[in-house]
Amino acid sequence: MIGMTDYLYAVDDAIAAAGHSARAAAAVHAAMPRLEEEVRSLLSSSLRRLSLSSDDIDEVTPSASPRHGTLSPDATASVRVVADRMLRAGYGPELAQVYVSVRRDALAESVELLGVEAVAIEEVIRMEWSVLDQKMRRWSHAVRTVVRTFLAGERLLCDEVFESDEELGHECFADVARGSVLQLLGFADAVTVSARATEKLYRTLGMFEALTDVQPELEALFSDDAAREFFSGEVSSTVEQLGSTLRHTIEEFGHAIHGESSRKAVHGGEIHPMTRYVLNYCGLLADYRGTLDAVLGDAGLDDDAEKMDDKSRLYDHAGLRNIFLMNNLHYVVQKVRESPPLRELLGDDWLRRHRGQIRQYETGYLRASWMAVLSTHLRRDDGAAARPPAGHRAPVGPSAKSFNAAFQELYRSQTAWKVTDPQLREELRIAVSERLIPAYRAFLGQGSRFPARHVKCSLEDLEDYMLDFFEGVPKFVKW
Structure with a gap:
């Protein structure tokens, strides 16, 4: 069998003569299977992937993300010269079929290496929280990596391979991206229809922020109007559902705080579990203060203080009531002081006023x-x-x-x-x-x-x- 370089020269000659010779046209047709196989081989065997175990995935950072199956410059150039022959010969559909098949699988494998595999809605709904928590955390990292690294790389590859037929390249890129993007969005959609719970709030905020963060970049990757509108609509729908879930979960979080009606005093006037729970959670949520300014304002923490004042009435001794209030407010102030997001949100004046209140309780x-x-x-x-008095014995x-x-x-x-x-x-x-x-x-x-x-x-x-x-x-x- 002749080498590929000589084979391509022969194909060039056949393409040039195909318009004048049935025999040349037949030769071109006969040559296409080998060209298809060459494209498949180049796209597959030249992939450079970083394999990660499931344990490694938990430690992934943006700088150490799994590298998508990108091609070396030499391999990319080789694919392009073969693709050019197929396109000139009128075999664009066959080229597209091979290209999409290989690159779609490569992208799916890379996404799976990030710890995001296809999961049915029913599985998400029944999933233990510890498992779901891990998957939601991985998803927030994965969606950024997929858009900014994997899909951005796929777009560049398509532009190079289909340089002589940009429209077909845009179609191929959309077909390559569709499955993995919809898989990512499908998991987020499943989270929004699963039972709302306060413990999901922080992770859901992370997913919402990650998706809204990359939405403009994702849409910009698609030059074809129809493809861009399709992906934009899918992402916008998921963002809307995540936002709705957040609003309802935050409302329920507030109701749970104000509805806490236990009538059992905490032993020794210690910090009430509700105070720990609310402030620890507020410290986490403050990382997303751009989304939650309206929720975590000064009034929200003061409402909690009023709730603690109500709990203090469970103590018969006035001294112990003040110890309880002092413990709880001191905990709140310390959490705010030690959390840069909370401190920035509430301000130093808030801290001064509430430190003064601690002295009043003392x-x-x-x-x-x-x-x-x-x-x-x-x-x-x-x-x-x-x-x-003088003369009196005390x-x-x-x-x-x-x-x-x-x-x-x-x-x-x-x-x-x-x-x-x-x-x-x-x-x-x-x-x-x-x-x-x-x-x-x-x-x-x-x-x-x-x-x-x-x-x-x-x-x-x-x-x-x-x-x-x-x-x-x-x-x-x-x-």
């Missing part, structure tokens, strides 16, 4: 928990231990006993109360110490006036006891 706690001890049991009413014995009893009760209850943040816990202990220790020191200064047996703890003992406060583990004074 003051409320101190008044509710320690006012009686400082003003009555330690006989304080003006910032110093009261001195008995009933210091009973006062010492009443302080002992009061402190025992405070120790038992406030070791069970929990201040979650370590820094806030230490600040609160210091705030208590700054009020209690000077008062107790002054109280002990009256020691010569009452029996020593009424004093159950030294100043150092009292300071040590206070280190147990707000740990969430009830303890008892060992006197």
Whole structure:
């Protein structure tokens, strides 16, 4: 068998004579199967693919995406010279059939390497969330890679191979792209008809943003008006469905927050699970603040604060109510401060105002928990231990006993109360110490006036006891 270069020269001669010789025309027709096979071989065997295991796919980054089955410049040039002969001989349909068949399969394989395989709607609807979550995450990466790398490469290849017949090249490109694009859109459509759930919101936002991000680039790849209108319509329909799903899911998320009606107080005044849930989720959603400005405004977090105020009424002790409110608002403020998107969204003024509110809760706690001890049991009413009037002996014995009893009760209850943040816990202990220790020191200064047996703890003992406060583990004074 003669080499391909000599064979192509022979085909050139046959094409040139075909209009004048039936024998030459027959020779051209007989040559086409070998040219078709050469095109198929060049398009298939020269593919360079990066194979990934299913584990590797989870770690894929844009810079390490699977490379689509692109051809080397030499292989592309070889395909073009063979394609030119087939087109000049009038075998464009046969060329297109071979080309589309090979490139469509190559594209489908590349998409599958991204972890996006064909899945029926029924499968998506029944899918476990852990599996669906992974597929939605992969999809958001895949749709960008497919449009910007794979389809962009296919368009360039079509332009080169079908340089002498641009219209046929545009048709071939549309046929190559159709299956994989519709497969991607089909998965997104299946997500929109599956049950709406709050946990899907973040992933659905990612899909919506990814698709709207590449929509203009995808449409620009198609020069043929009919093809461009077809793909534009399909993508727009999916974007609309994703948007509708987002709106309804966000509404349901809001209803779930405001409809949370548990009447069980959180032990020790700790952070309410709803606060953690909402703020953690808001931190994630803030990455998409361009889409959700209207949803995650200042009012949304203040509404949550009002809901926490309602939950605080489940506590009988005013001091514990303030601990609960302080814990929850501090958590909100910390989440906003540590999240650049949330901080940018709400602003530093919001942070200053709510830090001030935390200080108000601290003051409320101190008044509710320690006012009686400082003003009555330690006989304080003006910032110093009261001195008995001249000539009168103060009933210091009973006062010492009443302080002992009061402190025992405070120790038992406030070791069970929990201040979650370590820094806030230490600040609160210091705030208590700054009020209690000077008062107790002054109280002990009256020691010569009452029996020593009424004093159950030294100043150092009292300071040590206070280190147990707000740990969430009830303890008892060992006197």
